[in-house]
Amino acid sequence: MVESTRARSDEPQSDPRKADALSAGPVPVGTPTVRSAFDEDHPPSAELISDCVHCGFCLSTCPTYTLWGEEMDSPRGRIDLMKAGLQGAPLSDTMVQHFDACLGCMACVTACPSGVQYDKLIEATRVQVERHHTRSPGDRAMRTAIFALFPYKKRLRALRGPLRAYQASGLPKVVRRSGLLDRLAPKLAAMEGLAPVLEKREKLPERVPATGARRAVVGMLTGCVQGEFFPGVNAATARVLAAEGCDVIIPRRQGCCGALSVHNGRQEEAESFARATIDAFESAGVDAVVVNAAGCGSSMKEYADILADDPDYAERAKAFSGKVRDVSEFLAELGSVAPRHPLEVTVAYHDACHLGHAQGIRSQPRNLLKEIPGLQLREIAEAEVCCGSAGIWNVLNPEPARELGDRKARNIAGTGAELLVTANPGCLMQVSSSLERQGTRIGLAHTIEVIDASIRGLPVSTLGPQH
Amino acid sequence: MTTIDLDTARTRLSDACAEVTDATPADAVDGVPAALVARPGSTEETAAVLRAAAAAGLTVVPRGRGTKLSWGRPPESADVVLDLSRMNRVLDHAAGDLIVDTQAGALLSDVQQTAGSAGQRLALDEPVAGGTVGGMLATNASGPGRVAVGTARDLLIGVTVVRADGVVAKAGGRVVKNVAGYDLGKLVIGSFGTLVVVTQAVFRLHPVPAARRFVTVPFGTPEDASRLVQSVVHAQVVPAAVEVEWRVDGAGTVGVLLEGTPAGVEARTTTTRRLLGAGADAAEAAPPGWGVLPWTDEPGSTGLKLTCALSGLAPVLTAARRAAEDAGVALTVRGSGGAGVLYASLGADASVEAVADVVARTRAVCTEHGGALVVVDGPPAVKSAVDVWGPVPAIDLMRRVKEQFDPERRLAPGRFVGGI
Amino acid sequence: MSGTHGTETTAGPVLGDTPPEATSATGEAGDNAAGIAAVGRVARALMPETGVIADPTQLRTYECDGLAHYRVTPALVVLPETTEQLAAVVKACSEHGVPFVARGSGTGLSGGALPRADGVLLVTSRMRTIREIRRADQRAIVEPGVINLDVTRAATPEGYYYAPDPSSQQICSIGGNLAENSGGAHCLKYGFTSNHVLGTELITPQGDVVSLGGLAPDSPGYDLLGTVVGSEGTLGIATTATVRLVRLPEEVRTLLVGFHTTDDAGAATSAIISAGVLPAAIEMMDALAIEAAEAAVHCNYPAGAGAVLVIELDGASAEVEHEYQLVERFCQENGSFELRLATDATERALIWRGRKSAFAAVGRISPDYIVQDGVIPRTALPEVLRAIAELSSSSGVRVANVFHAGDGNLHPLVLFDGEKEGATEAAEKVSGAILDLCITHGGAITGEHGVGVDKAAYMPKMFTDDDLDTMQLVRCAFDPGNISNPGKIFPTPRLCGEVPGKRKKAHPLVEAGLADAF
């Protein structure tokens, strides 16, 4: 049964279906009426589109298809829409609505046996949408606010503390006026609940030396949300890397990696974040750049594409992307030497989309967890379907995001595990509010925190507060 | 015989078919006297007979060996008995492909013999001995083995039929897998000769298992029977048959057939005995009465087919017994508890009213549990007094199908559901 | 519609294709606009706003099913959520003479769900509730849009599963399966959809809801259910299905066996079956198909194999052990060079992933390809495979073979590059010739993908006019107005005589000289 929870009513999107399009009579196939959807500057590639054989294998893993059961909100349908755009169909509000509704979770990329590079297609499409589509004022305000807030550590810091959002005077006006804070408030509260209570923001040094023999020198990305709301995760990452014999370099200059901008078609912004991140790490002379947030790692691995047209950076970006590793990926490659202490706990591992689908990293975190004596790993049903967090998607589409979160929470509860482990702050925040609504008591932790606790011999109770 | 006289009819049919004789009283169809018997030797000749019958306005009842001719309602009229006993050849056994192609008049036992020569079988029981392939298809007869491989609908892969207007048509083919066009074979199965005349059929075969074992256990109450049946079907012993027999004196047996390799059957027998509990016995030979329709033991008795969802077994058994006791009728039940298809007989001495009462009360419970009750066979007085077929949900659509295939109601009129 | 009958072409040069010409199978855009508007009004009154799609851009996403070569934009798409809504819309179609086409997940490979330009597409993707899992009865009752694999997922905790497993099981719908009588790898032992659907609630083309079959087998009367299964949506729309659940086997052994040639693999298959072993599945892939699967899912099949067999044995442990020994021996006796037994669920899944992704994976090694579906008697396998190889080498068109070896259901994948001049035609010729081979060997033109629009023109090669006419008697009984998925299966529609209260003037096809009234 499908409930139509699309955020259409309270979302500033026009609904062309309201017009009686029936009276339009025969359907013009591919006849340009206004202007064609895309310009010549890197439109979604016709060649990549033609890789799609229309088999539909991607549909069941697509969160929007799962929610609404309609072809336009499936990967296959979106590819059809892109194709229609290339053939001259206009970039109508309707068309944009379906591109916007895509979470960018890349489950479809994993599912596709034909190797369709939907990630490339949707990114190209989003850039075109940003260029050519005029959004409604409300929608515009919301987006501006988001991009004025998230990538900036100081502004995010102003949000810390229970419901501080309402008084947060340090925020730009555009954020305060957009209604964004109202939407964020409940989630921020949930997030505060998540952050380990006793933890003080440990200021990480610029260099954490390896314990014992040095096996590698790595750089570490601290991320903006990760750094602000889950500083414990960064601290744990640094400790584990050091325990495994890495010198960890944490450049002070680093800022946002640009993931949000990349995934939302804000090309120039994305490029400048990418350049800054490369600059910050290049001089550090590291073997690898280790990232503990799935979304960040996935976009940093894409820098080569993002900066491909920049003569100054193209080569450097390629080299940089080649060094980026998710922390679990890196640890698995390195092989563990630090002894693990037992953790008697049942764990449900949730694949963050940007780790599993975008980076293909599934076995590594599981294997690392399984190395821990006493730890029992459980699989979550429908593991491939997104939890609904998806960067800013849950902010823009609160109702369907809640539905996806609730679905995920039900499946998590179904495992009966005591601890939910994932590698993404967005997912933890998203799922925690659903779990809370549903009354499921379960601890939440980042993969690296579990490994850290095991290496340090801490009890299970230190891992994420019981929710 | 309304439109023309017998002589004209005989002449016309004789032009179409080499063997046409006058019917004898023995050719009567369930008490309805026939005028002529035509014995075509081929599909073409069958078609010619039907065309001649159509031209002369004669009703036609197809017949194999007449073993189940009294099943269903008696036809309204049976001018011509279309006897298929000359079309009795097993045409082709492609052992490598596990299929057999046979004329419809062939004895089922001949088909089994042919297949058996290569260690194969048509996995269908023969609840009434001596029947033909066509008769088995038309009545959709089945026995204990349906639990494992199903019934005719699961084994028939190709069929040649002759329509009431004499047009010959095929559907399906000689390969197991085939989705080209409508599956007319399914329509033919269980149609009691009212839709078309089947002249040829192709079946999928199965290997004959190397070993078989029957495990039986007595039961007291319907609930016990149901519990035993459920324990076997939900286990992983892969039974070939799960039979329930509830005799006239109220004593009952659940019987399980295991088929496979000697070692496999041995191990599964042990498991099955454990499931069935104390008192379970295993034997190489079938227990007495295995797969025999209960009413065939007693001439003049009424034969019922009771179907229900598996969970309806106990309520259906209970309802049938209570109704029989209340009406003072002797009741025997025997059938596939594991498939939800039971056969019952009501004693020959039961009055028409008593039978009607048992039928009505039991039918209600069968229906409540997703099934139906059909009076398969019985004395003419009973069949004319009770609703043999009972209510049928999609009867309008069925009528429309009949109208398309046989608009003049030439084939066995009145025999089937809703007077079709 | 271009002259590509008998073939299933996927992923044609996307930008080049133009709207197809209107034919009797597709209807003409703009026809009966008033009727369609009326149906739209009925639908809108019953359904939420998102349940009726008329926006031209959105409609385009429904142009085709899994056979993307045929594309027709429907006049209207309706996404009902309940049987009542669906029935009311069908009734409106019937009243206004508007053709309708049912669609499940749109993965069909014969264009069965190809819309009508003058009709309504009724999509069941929002009717996806599993109503009941009835363990005691070994049945499940599901809505038509429920995804095949989800039935198994729901039944597994009870120790049961739904046996028919098309390669597309992760997304194809039960309604689509029912309509196509879909098969799958495990149908060798367990049978097809028709053996597992015991009941359905059908909306007739007049909009009435009738119940066929049910929880118990052998419903009295004609087996209309058996006829509806496999009728490709031409006899009405299924709104629920009661399906059989099968007990999970005690043991499953999945083997991957490497052979040097397809001949050897074929001989091993025959030896296994002749010895009376009935595996749950025997699937074969040749070298080219292995290459594609490797590229797509890195399934790590034996290197250098000319063919592999995926064999699955299941059942009671004691039986499986015995069968395993036989299978191992027959493979070795017929020249296998590597035999791997999956030791856990992950390894089993990997073996199957290679096989199940094979069709779509061919996209990795060829820009375009045709998925063919034909059946031959199993004993003809070696001969037919050789003939296909000859066809391939003489025409220069590459053919990859993936198939259900156990039951002789071939899926040759004919590879081509649509950009190259004449390549499409050459591929279509080879594809057609393969079907001819099937027919001359006593086989069938489709084993599981159905006839649809794609093979309608091939039906007369397999069936006589009388055969087809007789099948259409059933059609006339169910759908005298010829509005339920018209233009599919049958090359020429049969006229059903008087349709009570409808069509006063001569049928347009008769007027056009395209058909004779019978």
Ligand SMILES: Cc1cc2nc3c(=O)[nH]c(=O)nc-3n(C[C@@H](O)[C@H](O)[C@H](O)COP(=O)(O)OP(=O)(O)OC[C@H]3O[C@@H](n4cnc5c(N)ncnc54)[C@H](O)[C@@H]3O)c2cc1C
């Ligand atoms: C377009 C996009 C799609 C993504 N899809 C998925 C996905 O499907 N599944 C998945 O597991 N991960 C997904 N991610 C990963 C994302 O959720 C990561 O959290 C983020 O990109 C990296 O973490 P960060 O906090 O260090 O990143 P930053 O980029 O510094 O911070 C942005 C993050 O802020 C988060 N955020 C902050 N406050 C809130 C709030 N109140 N409510 C909701 N979110 C808040 C967002 O989740 C967003 O990810 C996606 C990311 C993006 C940009």
Ligand SMILES: Cc1cc2nc3c(=O)[nH]c(=O)nc-3n(C[C@H](O)[C@H](O)[C@H](O)COP(=O)(O)OP(=O)(O)OC[C@H]3O[C@@H](n4cnc5c(N)ncnc54)[C@H](O)[C@@H]3O)c2cc1C
């Ligand atoms: C990669 C791939 C692999 C495949 N492998 C197999 C395989 O192994 N075996 C196999 O058999 N098939 C296979 N198929 C074909 C296809 O998946 C099946 O035919 C499937 O049953 C179609 O289901 P669907 O829900 O996608 O139906 P659709 O494509 O939407 O529709 C198929 C037909 O069913 C009709 N229909 C749909 N729903 C209903 C309903 N409720 N009532 C009446 N009619 C309805 C439609 O009108 C149409 O004629 C494969 C397809 C692909 C793309």
Ligand code: SF4
């Ligand atoms: S990225 Fe996710 S939401 Fe977008 S089409 Fe793919 S599966 Fe659907």
Ligand code: SF4
């Ligand atoms: S799985 Fe890939 S090829 Fe199939 S429809 Fe989706 S994107 Fe297209």
